[in-house]
Each structure stands twice: as C-alpha cells, then as structure tokens.
Amino acid sequence: MSVFTPVPESVLADWLKDYAIGRLVELEGISAGVQNSNFFVTTTLGRYVLTLFEGIPRAELPYYLHLMAHLSRHGLPVPGPIANRHNEYLGTLQERPAALVVRLSGRSEMSPGLAHCGRVGAMLAGLHLAGQSYGRRQENPRGAAWRAATAQVLRPFLSADEQTLLDAEIAFQATVDVAALPAGAIHADLFRDNVLWDTDADGGVRIGGVIDFYFAGYDALLFDVAVTVNDWCSTPDGGLDAERAAALLDAYHAERPFTDAERAAWPAMLRAAALRFWMSRAADFHLPRAGEMVLVKDPNEYRDILRLRIATAPPLPR
Numbered sequence: 001m002s003v004f005t006p007v008p009e010s011v012l013a014d015w016l017k018d019y020a021i022g023r024l025v026e027l028e029g030i031s032a033g034v035q036n037s038n039f040f041v042t043t044t045l046g047r048y049v050l051t052l053f054e055g056i057p058r059a060e061l062p063y064y065l066h067l068m069a070h071l072s073r074h075g076l077p078v079p080g081p082i083a084n085r086h087n088e089y090l091g092t093l094q095e096r097p098a099a100l101v102v103r104l105s106g107r108s109e110m111s112p113g114l115a116h117c118g119r120v121g122a123m124l125a126g127l128h129l130a131g132q133s134y135g136r137r138q139e140n141p142r143g144a145a146w147r148a149a150t151a152q153v154l155r156p157f158l159s160a161d162e163q164t165l166l167d168a169e170i171a172f173q174a175t176v177d178v179a180a181l182p183a184g185a186i187h188a189d190l191f192r193d194n195v196l197w198d199t200d201a202d203g204g205v206r207i208g209g210v211i212d213f214y215f216a217g218y219d220a221l222l223f224d225v226a227v228t229v230n231d232w233c234s235t236p237d238g239g240l241d242a243e244r245a246a247a248l249l250d251a252y253h254a255e256r257p258f259t260d261a262e263r264a265a266w267p268a269m270l271r272a273a274a275l276r277f278w279m280s281r282a283a284d285f286h287l288p289r290a291g292e293m294v295l296v297k298d299p300n301e302y303r304d305i306l307r308l309r310i311a312t313a314p315p316l317p318r
C-alpha cells in the first residue's frame, strides 16, 4: 500500500469512540498496496485494518464493504467490515471515506508452488459461487469504459510501438463477446499480495485471508481467473508456467466447471487481464499521485505479459 493521508493517533483515538472495539493501543501505516491509505490498528479488543479511500467515489464504497461482509458470511476468509455505533460500515476520517475491517492472519507468498496455486484456484471458484447470491451490482471499475478513457490519457506517454500495441489490443478486445460468458461479482485483483497464507495444524498451506476488494465489480468470471493466472503462474520473463497454471485451473474447474464459451474466450481474457494492469500501472507511473509513502509497480512487466499472451495461451481444462 501506500499512505497518502496521514492519521494522527489522537484523531484516530477520538474517531474510535464511534465504534465498540475498545481504545486505541497502536497505529501503524502499511507500506504495501497502491490505491488507498491503509493502517494496522490495534485496540484493547482486537486487531483491525483501517482504510482511508483516496479516489473511489463514496457512493461506490458500500458495494465493496457489503460484498466483503457477504463473502465472509459464506464462510470465506474475507475480512468482515466493522460497523460503527450508527450501524454503518462507512465513516469519515481526515475528510476521507474510511472503514475498519478485521485484520486477518498470515503473510503473502510471492513464490507460490503448486499447492498454493491449487488452493487459490479453489478459493477463487468459491468467491465466484458465493458471489452469485450477492444482491448488489456495480460494474467492474476497470472494465471497458475505463479502458477506453484511460487509453486516451496514456497514449501521449507511450512509445510508438506501445501506442500500436495499445490501439490494436483495445480494438481486439472490442470484438470479444464478453456477454456470452458467465458473470457475477469478481475480485478483479487477486494478486499474490492480496492473499495471506497460514499454516495448517498438519503443516500444510492454508489461506488465512483474501483482501483488497476495492477493484471488485460485476464482470465475466473468466476475467478474474485470467487476472489470477497472469499473476500467480507467470515465470520471471512473463511466460506462463504450465504446471502452476494447470494446478490453479484444475482446482477452479473442480468447483465451477468452465463452459465452452469460456474455453473459446480464454486467450482473449488472458490478454484483457494483462492489458488492464499494463494500463493501470502505466497511468500510475506517468501520472503519479502525491503521498507520504507511494508504491508504483513496473508497467513494463504487464506490457511484456500482454505481448506474450498475444503470442500464445494454454487451453482451459476439460
């Protein structure tokens, strides 16, 4: 994360009087993440994560917070949001919309093996199945409309080659029949740093938490699978590791079998997912936001992944 907006301890201590979670013991800014300001908050009653939302319109925030509550209620390791004494998940702190969620245990695994990929595939299918009964609907904030608008802003910062790649890929994506694909609430950013791992009693790996639902939205479920495969199963040069991809996709398929339309759209979805993160990283890189601790991820990694996915894509399991 990053901290764009600092929060003095005295201000937070006062704000917490609106909650039933005890008194402030410790406040610590978190340096991972790119979108919002995040803090670990320890009180006399528990451990929480405080998020100050930096760019997301306030009206869109209930979708994310209620989705997290919905998935948590369905038994998935998703941080439940904390309601304040007015029974609201969303408050205001330092003139920003702000929310507290439960702090889940575990650490990210940035070098996942087959067991990790299998568990992530099964978890993603679980999120998609539980999401089918989520009553609210909000479009993917990084979907086709965002892509078109951001392409205009980005173009002047790109090389001639990159402009050609961007234009061609946006034109290609416009030809894909996304409406033919099963859709629902998707996480849309299930990268390795958004999954926390714990250890089982028998020493096996276990997902302790899936975090950061603030890019979630309604879209093709397969887009979410593609985002996840591109991050969890890429080799250092951006190619796909066939074994890790198979572990993730087989485990997903065992919970929610892929349809024929999804099989046909898979290469295009891997490309759409790569394009989305190339564009967002390039926008963050060329148009950085001011902040106390700001993390900017390498856009070229996803530009290269996009080029490789255009060249080749593995099939989905049958």
Ligand SMILES: Nc1ncnc2c1ncn2[C@@H]1O[C@H](COP(=O)(O)OP(=O)(O)O)[C@@H](O)[C@H]1O
Pocket: 001, 002, 030, 032, 033, 034, 035, 036, 037, 038, 049, 079, 101, 102, 103, 104, 105, 193, 194, 196, 209, 211, 212, 213, 214
């Ligand atoms: N509920 C949580 N439990 C434990 N750690 C969390 C939780 N939410 C966030 N974190 C930590 O905060 C970091 C940044 O959160 P993230 O949601 O990815 O930020 P951003 O909203 O800026 O993208 C994560 O990498 C993780 O270390």
Ligand SMILES: N[C@@H](CCOP(=O)(O)O)C(=O)O
Pocket: 001, 032, 033, 034, 035, 189, 191, 193, 194, 212, 277, 280, 281, 297
């Ligand atoms: N996962 C995205 C950026 C979103 O940041 P996050 O910290 O909220 O996951 C990327 O890698 O570009």
